[in-house]
Amino acid sequence: MAWNSRRTSVAIGGAVVALIFAYLIWGGIGNNLVYFLTPGELLAKGSSVYGTSVRLGGIVEPGTVHWDAERHELRFRLQDDAKHTVEVLSTGVPPQMFTEGIGAVVEGVWTPDGVFHCHNLMIKHSNEYKAPAAGTQPAEYYRQLFRKQQS
Amino acid sequence: MNGVIGHAATLLALLIAGCGAAAAFAGGWSGNERYVAWARRAGFAVCALVALAFLTMEHALVTHDFSVSYVAQVGSRATPVFYTVISLWSALEGSILLWALVLSVYTAVLVRWSKRHAEPGGDPQLAYALGTLLCVNVFFLLLISWPANPFRALSPVPPDGPGPNALLQNSPFMGVHPPLLYTGYVGMSVPFALAVGALLAGRLSPDWTRVIRRWTMVPWTFLSLGIVAGAWWSYEVLGWGGYWAWDPVENASFMPWLTATAFLHSVMVQERRGMLKTWTITLIVSTFLLTVLGTFLTRSGVLASVHAFTQSPIGPFFLTFLALVLLGSLTLLAWRSDVLRSEGRFDAALSRETAFMVNNLLFAAFAFVVLLGTMFPLIAEATRGVKVSVGGPYFSQMTVPIALLLVFLAGVGPALPWRKGSLELLRGKFRWPTVGALVAGAVLAVAGVRAPLAWLTFVLAVFSAGLLVVEFVAPTVARRASTQESWGSALWRVCASNRRRFGGYVVHAGILVIAVGVAGSATFRREQEWYMVRGAVEPFGRYQVGFDSVWAAHESNRDGVIAATTIYVGGSVLTRLNPRLNYYKSAIEPIGTPAVRENLGEDLYLVLMAYTADGSHAMIKAIASPLVGWIWLGGGIVGLGALFALWPGAGKATPRRDAVAGPVRARARPAREARV
Numbered sequence: 042m043a044w045n046s047r048r049t050s051v052a053i054g055g056a057v058v059a060l061i062f063a064y065l066i067w068g069g070i071g072n073n074l075v076y077f078l079t080p081g082e083l084l085a086k087g088s089s090v091y092g093t094s095v096r097l098g099g100i101v102e103p104g105t106v107h108w109d110a111e112r113h114e115l116r117f118r119l120q121d122d123a124k125h126t127v128e129v130l131s132t133g134v135p136p137q138m139f140t141e142g143i144g145a146v147v148e149g150v151w152t153p154d155g156v157f158h159c160h161n162l163m164i165k166h167s168n169e170y171k172a173p174a175a176g177t178q179p180a181e182y183y184r185q186l187f188r189k190q191q192s
Numbered sequence: 193m194n195g196v197i198g199h200a201a202t203l204l205a206l207l208i209a210g211c212g213a214a215a216a217f218a219g220g221w222s223g224n225e226r227y228v229a230w231a232r233r234a235g236f237a238v239c240a241l242v243a244l245a246f247l248t249m250e251h252a253l254v255t256h257d258f259s260v261s262y263v264a265q266v267g268s269r270a271t272p273v274f275y276t277v278i279s280l281w282s283a284l285e286g287s288i289l290l291w292a293l294v295l296s297v298y299t300a301v302l303v304r305w306s307k308r309h310a311e312p313g314g315d316p317q318l319a320y321a322l323g324t325l326l327c328v329n330v331f332f333l334l335l336i337s338w339p340a341n342p343f344r345a346l347s348p349v350p351p352d353g354p355g356p357n358a359l360l361q362n363s364p365f366m367g368v369h370p371p372l373l374y375t376g377y378v379g380m381s382v383p384f385a386l387a388v389g390a391l392l393a394g395r396l397s398p399d400w401t402r403v404i405r406r407w408t409m410v411p412w413t414f415l416s417l418g419i420v421a422g423a424w425w426s427y428e429v430l431g432w433g434g435y436w437a438w439d440p441v442e443n444a445s446f447m448p449w450l451t452a453t454a455f456l457h458s459v460m461v462q463e464r465r466g467m468l469k470t471w472t473i474t475l476i477v478s479t480f481l482l483t484v485l486g487t488f489l490t491r492s493g494v495l496a497s498v499h500a501f502t503q504s505p506i507g508p509f510f511l512t513f514l515a516l517v518l519l520g521s522l523t524l525l526a527w528r529s530d531v532l533r534s535e536g537r538f539d540a541a542l543s544r545e546t547a548f549m550v551n552n553l554l555f556a557a558f559a560f561v562v563l564l565g566t567m568f569p570l571i572a573e574a575t576r577g578v579k580v581s582v583g584g585p586y587f588s589q590m591t592v593p594i595a596l597l598l599v600f601l602a603g604v605g606p607a608l609p610w611r612k613g614s615l616e617l618l619r620g621k622f623r624w625p626t627v628g629a630l631v632a633g634a635v636l637a638v639a640g641v642r643a644p645l646a647w648l649t650f651v652l653a654v655f656s657a658g659l660l661v662v663e664f665v666a667p668t669v670a671r672r673a674s675t676q677e678s679w680g681s682a683l684w685r686v687c688a689s690n691r692r693r694f695g696g697y698v699v700h701a702g703i704l705v706i707a708v709g710v711a712g713s714a715t716f717r718r719e720q721e722w723y724m725v726r727g728a729v730e731p732f733g734r735y736q737v738g739f740d741s742v743w744a745a746h747e748s749n750r751d752g753v754i755a756a757t758t759i760y761v762g763g764s765v766l767t768r769l770n771p772r773l774n775y776y777k778s779a780i781e782p783i784g785t786p787a788v789r790e791n792l793g794e795d796l797y798l799v800l801m802a803y804t805a806d807g808s809h810a811m812i813k814a815i816a817s818p819l820v821g822w823i824w825l826g827g828g829i830v831g832l833g834a835l836f837a838l839w840p841g842a843g844k845a846t847p848r849r850d851a852v853a854g855p856v857r858a859r860a861r862p863a864r865e866a867r868v
Contacts, residue, residue, distance in 0.1 A: 062557060066590060069561075070568055073586035077579035094583060110723050134721060134801045134811050164781065 075148065081125035083151060096148045097157060102126055103141040115139075119147060119157070127151070131159040139164060194252035195260045198245045198343035205241035205296070206333040208234050209326050216323030220316040220393065228319045232303045235322065238329055239300035246293045249280055249342060259349040262286055262342035268355030270749040270777065278367040279356035281374075284491060284506075285342035290370070291487075292332045294378040299325050302382055302407075309403075317400060321389025328381045331513050339505045355749060358779035365425035373418030373445055377483050379411025380448055383455075384480035387473050391524040396473075396531050398463060404476065405459045406838075412452050413834035419445055420706075420827030431784040431799045433719065433815035435823065438587040443566040444486025447559050451479040454555035457605075461548045464610060466535030470525065471552070473532060477521045482559070484514050489566065540612035547605035554594050554601070561590040588714075592645060596652060599707045602700040603656025606663050621666075625658025649711035653704045660697050660704075687836070695837025702829030705822050712819030721801060721813040729760070732814045735796060736760040742800075742807040751775040753782075755800045755810050759789065771800040771812070792825070794818040 075094040083090065083097060099119040105126075106117040115135050118126040129147050139145070139162070149159035212234025219227030252260045253267050253276050266279045266286065281290045302325060306318050336342060360366050386404045390396045422445065423435035436442060455475035462472045488510035525532075538545055565582045572580045607621050632654040633647065641647045664683065672682045687694040722730045724739040731737075740756040754772040758765055769787035776783060789796040794816055801811040 066561060066564060069586045069590045070565065070582055073583035073589075074572075075581045075583050077581070096581065113721065113723070134813070 079121040079125070080119055080127040081121050081123050083127055083157075084125055088153070090151055091153055092150055094148070095151060095157075096146055097127065097129075097159075098144070098146045099127075101139070101141055101143055101145050106141055108135075115162070117141075119145065127157050128155065129157045129159050131162045133160075133162075135162055194248050194255075194257045194263075195343040195345045198248040198252070198260070199337070199341065201241045201245040201248065202292075202333055202337050202341075202343070205238045205245070205292075206330060206337050208241065209238045209329040209333055212238065213323045213326035213330060216319050216326060220319030220323060220389075223316065228315075228322070231319065231322050231326065232307065234326065235299045235303035238326070238333075239296040242292050242296040242333070245336075245343075246280075246289060249286065249289060250277060253277065253280060256352075258351070258353055259346050260342070261344035261346050264346050264350050264353045266356045267353040268749065268777065269352050271355045271361060272749060274364070274367065275356060275361040275749070278370075279361070281370045282356035282360045282366070285336065285340045287370070287374075287491075288332060288335050288340050288506075289342055290374055291378055292329070292336055294371075294374050295325075295329055295332055295381060298379055298382050299329060302385075317386075317389040317393035317395065319389070320392040321385045324385035324388045324392075325381060328385065331509075335506055335509060339509060354778040355776065356778070358750075358774070358776035358783050359429070361749065361776070362774060362783050362785060363425060363429045365421060365428060369418060369421040369425045372414050372421050376411045376413070376415025376418050377445065377448065377486075379414060380408070380452060380476075380479050380483050382411070383408040383476045387476045388521070388524065391473070391528045391531065394528060394531055396469065398466075401459060401462055401472075405456065405463070408452055408455060408459075408476065408479075409834065409838055412449070412456060413831060413838065415445070415449050415452065416834070417827060417831050419449060420824065420830075424824050424827075427820070428788065429783075429785070431786045433717065433786070433797045433799075433817060435713075435820070438562075438565065438582075438584050440566050441486075441490045443562050444482075444490050447486065447562050447566075448479045448482040450555050450559040450562070451475050451482060454552045454559075455479060457548050457555075458552050461545055465545060467537065467545070468549075468552075469532040469534060470529065474525065475552075475556075477525070478559075481514065481517060481521070482563075484510065484517060488514060542608065542613040542615075542618075544605060544608040544610045544613075547601055547608050551598065551601050551605060554598055558591060558594045558598075561594070562587065565590075595707065596645075596648060599649065599652045599656055599704060601656075602703055603659030606697055606700065607659045621659065621662050625655050625662060628658040629655035643715045646711045646715035649707055653708050657701060657704050660701055663697055664694070691839060692837045695833045695835075698833025698836060699830050700833075702826045702831075702833055705826030705829055707826075709819045709822030709824075709826060712822065713817045716818045717815065719813065719815040721811060723809060723811050726808050726810075733816055734761055735766065735814075735816075737798070737812065737814055739810055739812060742803045742810050749776065752785075753800070753803060755798075755803065755812065757787075757798060757812065759796060769796070769798045771798045773800050773803075790821055792819075792821045795820050 073094070075096050076090070077096045077098065078086070078090075080097060080099050083095065097119060099121045102118040102120040106115070108115050113133055115131040115133075117129055117131075119129050120126045129149075131147065131149075143164060146163045147157065147159035148161040148163070149157055151157050212231045215227045215234065216231035219225065219229075219231060249260070249262065251257075252263045254273065256263065256267055256269055258264045258267065262283070262285050266282050267276065271279065280286045299322075303322065306315075306322065309318075355361065383404045386400070386407055390400050390404075419442075422442070426437075427433070427435040452475075455472060458468050458472045458475060461468050488507065491506060491510070538549075540546075565587055568582050569580055572578055603625065607618070609617065629651050633651040636647055636650055641650070664686070667686045668679065668683045671677065671686055672679065675682065677685065718733060720730075720732055722728075722737075724730065726739060726741060729736050729738040736759070738758040738760065740758055742753060742755045745752045745754055752772045752774050754770050757769050757771070759767050759769060767789050769789060771787040772785045773782040774785060784799055784801075786797055786799045788798075795818075797815040797817060799813040799815070801813050803810040
């Protein structure tokens, strides 16, 4: 009998701990989810995603890149296939490859001022490391970008 | 020619492994030693053939035989020989070939070992274990024979290849981290096979439990070193100044480590008290399942990761294998529940058994948290159709409290006696460590450590380290009192008398050092970046970072752009650092190599972010990481402790002596220690 009641109390205690743990995990995951969206999806969700962590993917729209070397601020518009665009403000130096027309993924939050504040800017490239096409000089991309940023 | 030899060797190995597995199971079932002898020969043959396939691939790589598909994929005439040799594991097919090699070597070692240790008159558990291990061989050989065959013939033969993934030829760590990790990861198949062997044979003797434990210690050690080496690689190469990002592949290597660590602790309860058998076997089975799951997650392309190779057709194979292993293991565990019945029960709340129980719950919870965070994107996409990822903060929020409790237990567990502890005994043992922890806490607070979690980690680490020191000092003092030896020789004799125990404590100490390193570098990291003109000097904490020049260097496989910087402290030169960017033929974007001034107190880490073509300006990022070196140091201590515990000389003598003396000592110790 004693063995049984001991077993029962252990089981109840274990269940309570497990429930608390499950609750904590559920909350922990829920608060830290990062949604993968395109500019069109972000605009469609509107104010409901203000402040939520979002990973936004698209193409850097040509002619919209502004680099402020003094404040290390990069502004550009991210565009999806359907030509929806979202303005992005990124702080810090962009990756070496960043240039107009390239695929980019920005991680951050969308705010009511209509600007996507990005804290992590990644260049989208295929996982497969292909040799660059003949005639392209990889190093040139970034040098050109920098020249542009200085002017 | 290379392709034909390699493919033939893998096919033959597959065939022999299959037949060997059948022979082993037949031998276990019928008790006919002749079948088992054939299975043993099969084990050796598989190892020889896979080694042949592996060497053939190395030969093809080094001789640039681009008619072999894998060489055309990762080889290049411009790549230096060292990186050509290690490029074998730089892509999917080759990494599975390495996997198969490690597995077949383990199989051969198990076969050799079993010859010496088999009981006369047949040993069904050994036969079944061998059969199970050969089945795992069959699976991986199947992969490299067919869907992930690295030996496919190419026609026409390309004149040159792209070379390995640029990120992977950027640091010599690539030659260290994967083999260590694979030796650990793949090695978990052996304890799994031994456990399945015991379940199939329907008996789990204390001897067999010890065998499983020793066979887990070896891969556990390699896995620990592999994980730390991977963190170090990430730190030295990726240029973000961090070492752990809760990336799916990192998690995949970490989860089996957690369950294997839990196993190594619960198995001691099983050895001493005959308890927790089902749980212990479940842990070792889970460890193996997690290695297969981890490989599936990261090699099939279902989860995006820095480590993920390209989309490949091996996903369904892994899923089928995973399902088979899971179903088979669960069935076995249910069917053989009688074998796993507990012989003892808990006597008191304040005992080492309880500490082990709590430890196991924490490790299991830890593994579950990581598993859920890793799998959640798949679950969310399948059920709600949304693409999400789980942010790093989830992992830190959930795991830091668990890790802190484990740091606490790393000292308290060894201090508690088996069965029942007395408060007096504990008061004696805890006095000085508590004083030490309080003093450390006060000093840290006065010194300005304001981050509560880091402060708590440091204090708990000091407390646990103090308890471990007591575990070493108390018996040394006692020995000296009776033998009049010198301190050094008394300490050595004490440690050598129970290598497993004291080696384990050294491992604990290493983990404490790692915990301090993680807390320090995660909490007090500072970073800053500047757009600097040549000759400029910028202040950064106590340092001044001066940008001197930037120049280009040409090497056979890459072009480098190198920045020269001088670091000053208080006006005098501390060091010169040369962070660089490397342009590889196989990568569109440049790969950085940060320059690090390593120091146990604080690393200074410089990254060249960008530069102007005329070399007049550079964008430089500086990161200061306090205590990050403690992580690598702690990894080394863990390795040394494990080596001490595993050292062969002790391996043969000590456990057997333990086996005789174990229960007696277990009863005797509390009485003796109570007197202290």
